[in-house]
Amino acid sequence: MKKQIGIYSRLLTVLALVATSLVQAISFSPVGASQITNRSLQLIQGADADNGGSIAGAVVKHQFTFTLPTAGTVGSIQFEYCTLAAGTCTVPTGLATTSATLGDESLSAVQGFSIVNTTDGTPYLTRTASATSANDVAILRLDSITNPTDVNQTFFVRISTFASTDTTGGAVDTGTVAASTADPIVLSGTMPESLVFCTGATVSTTALVPDCATATSGAISFNQLFSPTDTATATSQMAASTNAGFGYAITVNGPTLTSGSNTVAPMSTAVAGVKGIGQFGINLKANTVSTSTIAIGTEIAPVSNGTNYRGQALVDYNAADTFKFTSGDSVADSSNGGAGGTDAQIYTASYIVNVPGSQPAGTYTTTLTYICTPKF
Numbered sequence: 001m002k003k004q005i006g007i008y009s010r011l012l013t014v015l016a017l018v019a020t021s022l023v024q025a026i027s028f029s030p031v032g033a034s035q036i037t038n039r040s041l042q043l044i045q046g047a048d049a050d051n052g053g054s055i056a057g058a059v060v061k062h063q064f065t066f067t068l069p070t071a072g073t074v075g076s077i078q079f080e081y082c083t084l085a086a087g088t089c090t091v092p093t094g095l096a097t098t099s100a101t102l103g104d105e106s107l108s109a110v111q112g113f114s115i116v117n118t119t120d121g122t123p124y125l126t127r128t129a130s131a132t133s134a135n136d137v138a139i140l141r142l143d144s145i146t147n148p149t150d151v152n153q154t155f156f157v158r159i160s161t162f163a164s165t166d167t168t169g170g171a172v173d174t175g176t177v178a179a180s181t182a183d184p185i186v187l188s189g190t191m192p193e194s195l196v197f198c199t200g201a202t203v204s205t206t207a208l209v210p211d212c213a214t215a216t217s218g219a220i221s222f223n224q225l226f227s228p229t230d231t232a233t234a235t236s237q238m239a240a241s242t243n244a245g246f247g248y249a250i251t252v253n254g255p256t257l258t259s260g261s262n263t264v265a266p267m268s269t270a271v272a273g274v275k276g277i278g279q280f281g282i283n284l285k286a287n288t289v290s291t292s293t294i295a296i297g298t299e300i301a302p303v304s305n306g307t308n309y310r311g312q313a314l315v316d317y318n319a320a321d322t323f324k325f326t327s328g329d330s331v332a333d334s335s336n337g338g339a340g341g342t343d344a345q346i347y348t349a350s351y352i353v354n355v356p357g358s359q360p361a362g363t364y365t366t367t368l369t370y371i372c373t374p375k376f
Helices: 002-026
Strands: 037-044 061-068 072-082 114-116 124-132 136-146 154-164 172-182 195-200 230-240 248-255 279-283 330-333 344-355 369-374
Touching: 037 172, 061 072, 061 154, 061 172, 124 172, 136 279, 195 369, 230 369, 248 344
Parallel strands: none
Antiparallel strands: 037 061, 061 136, 072 124, 072 154, 114 124, 154 172, 195 230, 230 344, 248 330, 248 369, 279 344
């Protein structure tokens, strides 16, 4: 009896081994989905221009670009948002997709979808199942997605395509993309009320911009000795700019040319120079002095355009070949085109002297002060 039991026991063992081998022989692994290639997720700012696409918690657009390797039917595409690239999927903190809409798909070779967004973190696109060629490029954008609220946090989106229209059944193609929220860099700076003004014999430009650092000495001599038979001339320059809301005004201040108790008569009205009479005057124009062949002065530069260049010579000082000098007069302002700030421009002040034959000998000098007053 014991011998019989032993035989049965060995027989059962053999049968068990045969059964196990048979099960192992007929079992199989499911055919794996193909790998989606050239895949990326671009975060694009939404309606709020102050929020870049990667701002944590911002409502933005997620644009997916990828190549589908498998030719066949595609009825749905799922986007599964996870904190990890693989394994158990946990939706990133703060992510919201239930308000998502399907954005522009016109650039995509795979089109015709609508969105199903009933569950946060797993929106999918669906369409009437249609054929897709191998290596078709999909460019699909999901709008009105709220980014995860953790700052500088990488998150992953697992993309899967299905032949079914509702993501059921086995995935055909799969792939994962990554993106990250980012802490915004906030830059701030202050532009204070500004006035840049300088005078000198000359003021030059640096990189075509008037530059007060180039202003030369304001000690200027006339081009020749004073004479009743000719007009003596000289020039100086000044540059001005301001961001004052009502621009600036420039006045000229000082006495006429003087030597001891003797003076050259200032030109109290704007007139042309006349040789042989006492005249001291200025203007801010390009001139050809009518009583001689001497060209003197240049126009304001850059030329006023009424927008960012607003400087202009004022009445009595803005006509070629006519000159005037009255201490305290406004000779220029920046109202060309209306109120507003102005970029730097260079003015050239032209000076003339005519004297009668009886003008007493001597060294005639004056100190003129130009005052630029901004109107904030």
